Amino acid sequence: MSHLLEPLTIRTLTLRNRLVLAPMATSKARPDGSISDELLAYYDEKSRGGALGLAITEHCFVSEQGRNRIGQPSVADDAMVDGLSALAEVFHGNGVPAVVQISHAGAAAVEPEKRLVGPSGVATPTGSGRVARALMPEEVADIPRQFAAAARRVKEAGFDGVEIHAAHGYLLNQFLSPLTNHRTDRYGGALKNRIRLHIQVIHAVRDEVGSDFLLLLRLGAHDYLEGGTVIGEGVEAALAFEEAGVDVLDISGGLTGYGRPGTVEPGYFSELSAPIKAVVSVPVILTGGVTEPDQAERLLAQGAADLIGVGRAMLRDSAWAVKAVRTSQ
Numbered sequence: 001m002s003h004l005l006e007p008l009t010i011r012t013l014t015l016r017n018r019l020v021l022a023p024m025a026t027s028k029a030r031p032d033g034s035i036s037d038e039l040l041a042y043y044d045e046k047s048r049g050g051a052l053g054l055a056i057t058e059h060c061f062v063s064e065q066g067r068n069r070i071g072q073p074s075v076a077d078d079a080m081v082d083g084l085s086a087l088a089e090v091f092h093g094n095g096v097p098a099v100v101q102i103s104h105a106g107a108a109a110v111e112p113e114k115r116l117v118g119p120s121g122v123a124t125p126t127g128s129g130r131v132a133r134a135l136m137p138e139e140v141a142d143i144p145r146q147f148a149a150a151a152r153r154v155k156e157a158g159f160d161g162v163e164i165h166a167a168h169g170y171l172l173n174q175f176l177s178p179l180t181n182h183r184t185d186r187y188g189g190a191l192k193n194r195i196r197l198h199i200q201v202i203h204a205v206r207d208e209v210g211s212d213f214l215l216l217l218r219l220g221a222h223d224y225l226e227g228g229t230v231i232g233e234g235v236e237a238a239l240a241f242e243e244a245g246v247d248v249l250d251i252s253g254g255l256t257g258y259g260r261p262g263t264v265e266p267g268y269f270s271e272l273s274a275p276i277k278a279v280v281s282v283p284v285i286l287t288g289g290v291t292e293p294d295q296a297e298r299l300l301a302q303g304a305a306d307l308i309g310v311g312r313a314m315l316r317d318s319a320w321a322v323k324a325v326r327t328s329q
């Protein structure tokens with residue numbers, strides 16, 4: 001029996017199978033961040049055939065301050081809702097549930113002219129080398145509101161949920177990692193302080209969207225850097241996020257991004273997802289290195305995760321999911 005083809009119900013939404021289109025930045029939005037026809041066509045092509053259990057869009061910025069680059073979609077303004085509705089219709093027209101990844105890039109923004117902000121006045125170890133300005137306490141206090149307003153817009157647009165981006169070295173990941181968070185206030189130091197902002201964001205989003213809307217969080221569970229976040233803290237953080245109300249934990253890398261240094265084996269983050277899955281009761285997504293359906297099947301059979309994200313293989317071949325479902329039957 002195929003594990004890949006088993007449906008999964010999360011809250012009120014039933015996913016037809018365990019295959020997830022992983023979030024991938026396209027740089028296809030208009031300069032103001034609104035949804036372009038090119039972007040609609042791209043996601044239509046990726047979801048056509050309805051073979052995906054779930055699609056997660058690329059990261060979209062929750063505020064101008066949190067924008068990563070020109071060409072990134074915006075969820076920062078009510079004026080974006082119409083375009084986002086058209087995008088939701090594309091996925092739903094193809095029979096695919098979809099969530100929007102919402103993000104603040106913090107000190108990892110790549111726009112050359114941008115004044116970077118982060119938890120502390122440091123450069124991210126894997127970034128451009130540019131030093132960020134430390135966010136003032138009142139600015140930190142505004143971040144949950146930005147995520148909540150973004151989530152409201154995503155809900156108004158008709159999507160099935162949002163994914164809070166807390167991986168790959170972006171703002172929330174910068175708060176988690178001891179390498180980028182040197183704060184001495186209640187957001188720095190012990191792990192419970194370094195995940196305080198995450199918890200506030202989760203609560204603010206849940207308060208805004210209510211209970212009939214999926215809330216995913218992508219967690220950078222390990223930095224693979226000396227002095228950075230390690231998996232023990234990733235597990236503790238995952239438990240705290242589940243407790244705070246997250247419906248799905250999407251496991252990936254931290255400051256070093258979506259790859260695991262030194263390996264490209266299928267499911268290279270299973271050493272992170274498996275210990276997290278062992279202690280939480282919400283579904284866990286594992287992404288990274290999967291290029292063939294039988295690899296996804298094996299990772300599910302091993303109990304490494306409940307859902308398998310596929311990125312680059314679907315970037316290369318838009319019919320990947322359709323073929324995977326066919327060969328798994």
Ligand SMILES: Cc1cc2nc3c(=O)[nH]c(=O)nc-3n(C[C@H](O)[C@H](O)[C@H](O)COP(=O)(O)O)c2cc1C
Pocket residue numbers: 022023024025026057058059101165167168218252258259287288289290309310311312313
């Ligand atoms: C071009 C590209 C853009 C990406 N953009 C995002 C993004 O916006 N948000 C995110 O969480 N991950 C992003 N990722 C990481 C993917 O979601 C995924 O974790 C990574 O590609 C590893 O999975 P794969 O081996 O199946 O490609 C991106 C990856 C690629 C290749």
